[in-house]
Amino acid sequence: MPERTATIASRSGLHARPAALFAEAAGNAGVEVTISMQGEPADEALDAASILSLMTLGAAKGDVVVLRADGDGADQALDALVTLLETDLDAE
Amino acid sequence: MQNFPGVGVSPGRIIGNVRQMPKPISEPPAGEQLSAGVTPEDATAALKAASQAVHDELKGRAAHATGDGKAVLEATALMAKDTMLIKGAAKLVARGLSTERAIWESGSSVSEMLHNLGGYMAERATDVLDVRARIVAELRGVAAPGIPSSSTPFVLVAEDLAPADTATLDPNKVLALVTAGGGPQSHTAIIARSLGLPAVVAAVGVDELPDGTEVYVDGAAGTITSDPDDSLRAAADAWAATASLLAEFSGTGTTADGHLVPLLANVGGGKDAVAAAKLGAQGVGLFRTEFCFLERDSEPTVEEQAAAYKSVFDAFPGKKVVLRTLDAGADKPLPFLTDSTEPNPALGVRGYRTDFTTPGVLDRQLEAIALAEKQSEADVWVMAPMISTAEEAARFASMCADAGIKTPGVMVEVPSAALTAEAILREVGFASLGTNDLTQYAMAADRQLGPLAALNTPWQPAVLRLVGLTVEGSRAEGHNKPVGVCGEAAADPALAVVLTGLGVTTLSMTARSLAAVAAVLKTVTLAEAQQLAKLALSAPSATEARAWVREKLPVLNELGL
Numbered sequence: 001m002p003e004r005t006a007t008i009a010s011r012s013g014l015h016a017r018p019a020a021l022f023a024e025a026a027g028n029a030g031v032e033v034t035i036s037m038q039g040e041p042a043d044e045a046l047d048a049a050s051i052l053s054l055m056t057l058g059a060a061k062g063d064v065v066v067l068r069a070d071g072d073g074a075d076q077a078l079d080a081l082v083t084l085l086e087t088d089l090d091a092e
Numbered sequence: 093m094q095n096f097p098g099v100g101v102s103p104g105r106i107i108g109n110v111r112q113m114p115k116p117i118s119e120p121p122a123g124e125q126l127s128a129g130v131t132p133e134d135a136t137a138a139l140k141a142a143s144q145a146v147h148d149e150l151k152g153r154a155a156h157a158t159g160d161g162k163a164v165l166e167a168t169a170l171m172a173k174d175t176m177l178i179k180g181a182a183k184l185v186a187r188g189l190s191t192e193r194a195i196w197e198s199g200s201s202v203s204e205m206l207h208n209l210g211g212y213m214a215e216r217a218t219d220v221l222d223v224r225a226r227i228v229a230e231l232r233g234v235a236a237p238g239i240p241s242s243s244t245p246f247v248l249v250a251e252d253l254a255p256a257d258t259a260t261l262d263p264n265k266v267l268a269l270v271t272a273g274g275g276p277q278s279h280t281a282i283i284a285r286s287l288g289l290p291a292v293v294a295a296v297g298v299d300e301l302p303d304g305t306e307v308y309v310d311g312a313a314g315t316i317t318s319d320p321d322d323s324l325r326a327a328a329d330a331w332a333a334t335a336s337l338l339a340e341f342s343g344t345g346t347t348a349d350g351h352l353v354p355l356l357a358n359v360g361g362g363k364d365a366v367a368a369a370k371l372g373a374q375g376v377g378l379f380r381t382e383f384c385f386l387e388r389d390s391e392p393t394v395e396e397q398a399a400a401y402k403s404v405f406d407a408f409p410g411k412k413v414v415l416r417t418l419d420a421g422a423d424k425p426l427p428f429l430t431d432s433t434e435p436n437p438a439l440g441v442r443g444y445r446t447d448f449t450t451p452g453v454l455d456r457q458l459e460a461i462a463l464a465e466k467q468s469e470a471d472v473w474v475m476a477p478m479i480s481t482a483e484e485a486a487r488f489a490s491m492c493a494d495a496g497i498k499t500p501g502v503m504v505e506v507p508s509a510a511l512t513a514e515a516i517l518r519e520v521g522f523a524s525l526g527t528n529d530l531t532q533y534a535m536a537a538d539r540q541l542g543p544l545a546a547l548n549t550p551w552q553p554a555v556l557r558l559v560g561l562t563v564e565g566s567r568a569e570g571h572n573k574p575v576g577v578c579g580e581a582a583a584d585p586a587l588a589v590v591l592t593g594l595g596v597t598t599l600s601m602t603a604r605s606l607a608a609v610a611a612v613l614k615t616v617t618l619a620e621a622q623q624l625a626k627l628a629l630s631a632p633s634a635t636e637a638r639a640w641v642r643e644k645l646p647v648l649n650e651l652g653l
């Protein structure tokens with residue numbers, strides 16, 4: 001299954017507005033994307049399109065997360081989502 | 093035409109169409125099952141459709157919002173169709189639970205989880221509960237909870253309004269507030285005065301008026317009239333003309349013969365303070381510091397507090413700012429200070445008393461105040477709420493001295509403090525009467541209860557006598573220590589005249605009321621105010637005290653106050 005790592009760039013972490021923007025993008029990705037903290041087992045990964053899951057993940061600025069997806073277009077979708085995570089969304 | 097008498101709490105005469113505040117969504121019964129013949133698959137599809145509908149509605153509202161409000165609405169919209177919430181509910185539906193009960197329970201567990209995470213996540217727990225209530229309303233086919241959204245301004249009618257409702261109340265959409273319950277000191281009254289909206293509370297029967305009914309609201313007289321005639325239309329038009337005259341305050345509160353009564357503002361934070369300064373307030377008579385603490389799970393740091401206090405001080409350089417230390421408890425609980433299981437919170441550990449059970453918070457607050465004062469040019473006075481004895485006043489004064497605060501004072505809101513004002517004022521530099529709580533305690537009447545509205549008015553002769561006793565206590569003490577009023581009573585122009593006559597030295601109110609109070613005060617001499625105070629004290633009831641005084645102040649009717 002394709003996977004990518006990404007370092008959270010937003011100052012407030014994956015909360016509030018950055019979480020909302022990311023969840024919305026993950027929901028529109030066309031494939032099911034999961035997210036977990038680096039080092040955690042893949043079967044405990046959370047739904048990346050769920051803002052509530054993202055909030056419980058508690059990823060802070062500088063934390064490394066793993067995104068996984070399967071199916072057509074998974075690679076492109078993951079690349080786009082990594083870019084989003086590695087942008088400081090609080091700065092916009 | 094049909095008349096609904098109530099209690100007028102904020103002046104203004106206006107005509108508009110009724111929008112009822114939907115009733116709160118009731119909890120679906122525990123264990124409620126799917127109706128016979130409904131498959132879990134169909135039920136889950138209905139649940140998803142409802143969640144999508146709520147998402148779309150919130151998303152649509154977000155499109156018209158700006159700033160923080162927009163971000164919150166967008167995040168809440170996403171929660172409405174969140175997989176964690178919906179999958180949790182779908183599992184329960186698969187076991188035969190009704191959709192309403194399933195989403196209710198799923199919302200509870202998600203909200204509890206967020207609450208346990210603390211911090212920002214805990215603050216979002218209530219958003220999940222709001223979303224849950226909206227989905228249940230959608231499933232039931234009833235109106236969503238909260239203030240209705242409408243493209244045209246309306247008269248909002250409710251049983252009562254909670255502090256949380258004010259966050260979503262758009263003063264450009266609401267023409268007037270009318271409640272069937274609540275009292276003159278309820279949150280609805282306070283909100284209405286701070287927004288400058290006409291309001292009537294405790295108007296029995298108004299919650300039965302159908303949406304769209306045209307009504308005339310007179311916030312001074314305290315009446316609502318359905319299907320108004322031409323004379324009421326003329327009254328509303330006349331108010332629109334005088335209202336603009338009452339929007340300007342010259343910046344000096346005085347009687348006709350030049351007796352100065354500084355008119356100050358009640359504020360909750362820097363934004364309020366800036367607005368109050370613009371409206372001409374001569375200083376701040378009540379800075380409610382708990383607004384910096386509310387919705388917090390933990391105590392703000394000394395630096396955070398100092399920054400919040402400085403933002404108020406900076407709006408009034410060279411002027412007086414009276415800060416009230418943390419007044420938590422009763423209707424303003426704080427998780428790190430107050431015990432929510434007290435059987436009788438109004439008589440419980442609240443205000444200054446929280447220092448008995450959680451020492452340290454008050455010391456740190458005083459430290460933050462002293463820090464902010466050093467960095468600003470305001471003349472900072474500090475008072476403790478809920479002081480009952482001279483001993484407590486002395487202890488508070490010494491805490492202030494330790495922190496380097498020059499002018500300590502007390503709130504007089506417990507009747508015992510009014511009765512022992514002389515002894516209390518030997519210990520501190522000033523007193524400020526909090527008439528809302530003083531009335532509630534003198535009359536033994538909970539200020540939030542509609543059925544007790546008639547008891548809960550500062551026009552009660554007993555309350556006026558306690559005000560008079562506090563002034564006498566100050567005179568007996570011998571150093572002319574100021575006695576102000578910072579309760580809602582000061583915002584009633586007729587009562588403001590009576591308080592001046594009783595010897596009160598400053599009046600502090602919501603900034604919107606400054607112009608009206610100043611306009612009435614300058615039509616009477618100090619001697620006339622003293623006569624009116626005597627008249628009010630001699631009245632056998634609050635109703636007569638008010639009626640007698642108003643009769644001698646024809647300016648009130650001319651101005652529609």
